[in-house]
Amino acid sequence: MAQILPVTDKKLLAKFIDFPHELYKNDPFYVPELHIAQRDMLTPGKHPFHDHAKMQLFLAVEGEKIVGRVAAIINGNHNTIKNVKEGFFGFFDTIDDKAVSKLLLDAAQNWLKENGQTSIMGPVNFSTNDICGLLVTGFDGPPVAMMPYNAPYYLPLLEDFGFTKKVDLRAYKYTAGNYNDRSVSLLEGLENRLKRSNIIIRKINLKKFKEEAAALREVYNSAWDKNLGFVPMTDKEFDYTAKDLKMVLDTDFCYIAEQDGKLVGFALAIPDINQILIKIKKGRLFPTGLLKLLLGKKKINGIRILLLGVVDGYRKLGIEACLYGRIIKAFKARNFQYAEASWTLEDNDMVNRPIENIGGKLYREYRILEKAI
Structure with missing residues (x-):
């Protein structure tokens, strides 16, 4: 027993x-x-x-x-x-x-x-x-x-x-050649329109990562404040997470929306590092796991679209489409085979509908459960 x-x-x-x-x-x-x-x-x-x-x-x-x-x-x-x-x-x-x-x-x-x-x-x-x-x-x-x-x-x-x-x-999946890349064809026009309002889309600057992370923290805590159970990260928590993410970050898949130097949105997709971790026995980096990690990073052919958010007051201006467009453009250029957009709340139509319109297929669901005690 x-x-x-x-x-x-x-x-x-x-x-x-x-x-x-x-x-x-x-x-x-x-x-x-x-x-x-x-x-x-x-x-x-x-x-x-x-x-x-x-x-x-x-x-x-x-x-x-x-x-x-x-x-x-x-x-x-x-x-x-x-x-x-x-x-x-x-x-x-x-x-x-x-x-x-x-x-x-x-x-x-x-x-x-x-x-x-x-x-x-x-x-x-x-x-x-x-x-x-x-x-x-x-x-x-x-x-x-x-x-x-x-x-x-x-x-x-x-x-x-x-x-x-x-x-x-919800988790949605895109596969190579099986998605709507209209946001890529419209990207130049949308970005030119945003520029008239002094809004630009750019890659994250890893040379100024500490400053970038501080600004991203403000956007993250603002853009996700309506999500179920969301509680803003403390400065220490965000810095801890950002430090971990930096180790797998690929600048082709991390974009910032900025107006006159102020961050108003960002999108982050990360390489699917699980393609390597699945081969590392018991999660130990030594003696051979570290080598597998270092050698395997270049062979990864999938991404997870982890975060995409725009602060209140800047939504529905086309920023979201530009951020998605940039990621899709990089996805195509790198010949990646799949992307997962996750997770989203089942009733968040403002997020789910655009994902579905681009061609994302709902393929996995995860549940939060509760009980009175």
């Missing part, structure tokens, strides 16, 4: 991080997270999320064998800004066993209740600014960069515990 074991030291933390590798060892679509990145993320003092949050990790064990894991998370900034007492669960992985799943979720729920929370929501690792959602449709391939993956049996286990749908997140 399984028992719950709170994670209290580095040895247990390593087991917590490594459990999915064993669980999915025979799954050809599983992509391991980098161990060093997961370790730092889950260690208070290493990741700035912990400056305003509380977290407890739990393992489910049967004898010497680990059979599940979960994190109970209290995001202080989320609760303060939203004026709620909503806890989160994340890093949820389990064998296909109702009793084990219940043990894990009970542990997370009870810890959150003891710490004053009145509901539980997830899966979210740590917030909607990070990897979140439960894969519910589209189990036919590996996830793209910074998107979650799980077995199909997770949903019935969570529903059996009493979770219900809060919202679905």
Whole structure:
């Protein structure tokens, strides 16, 4: 019979991080997270999320064998800004066993209740600014960069515990030669029209990355403020994320809209680094993983359109079309084979309709679930 074991030291933390590798060892679509990145993320003092949050990790064990894991998370900034007492669960992985799943979720729920929370929501690792959602449709391939993956049996286990749908997140896919590139043919005219209002579209300047990141933070926190569960990143959180993204950034796929030196929008697509990570055993960069990472970057032939936002007051001027046009133009020039636009809220027609008009096909959905406690 399984028992719950709170994670209290580095040895247990390593087991917590490594459990999915064993669980999915025979799954050809599983992509391991980098161990060093997961370790730092889950260690208070290493990741700035912990400056305003509380977290407890739990393992489910049967004898010497680990059979599940979960994190109970209290995001202080989320609760303060939203004026709620909503806890989160994340890093949820389990064998296909109702009793084990219940043990894990009970542990997370009870810890959150003891710490004053009145509901539980997830899966979210740590917030909607990070990897979140439960894969519910589209189990036919590996996830793209910074998107979650799980077995199909997770949903019935969570529903059996009493979770219900809060919202679905969408992922759209474009394939080479199978999309509408009208925004590329209109690009020059649209950009010339914007220039009459002193609005220009340009690539990110990596030589001034620190200054660019500071300005992008303001746009990000403004442009996404209406999204479900969105809480602005702190300066430290954004800088931490920007530093990670810089390692995979390709300037052909990162564009800024600017009026008289003021950033008013940006679009970011990143190379699908998962094409390499899927080959790195247990997420270890040493001894051979680092070489695979360095040699594999030039062979990547897919992207994830991660962010595209324009601040209020500048929307519907054609900026969004120009940002998309620039990315599509680079996608064609580099002979990439696919692009995923993710994620978007299922009811966000202002975003979803243009994606569909360009030729994006809805091919995966992810679910955020909730439950009163």
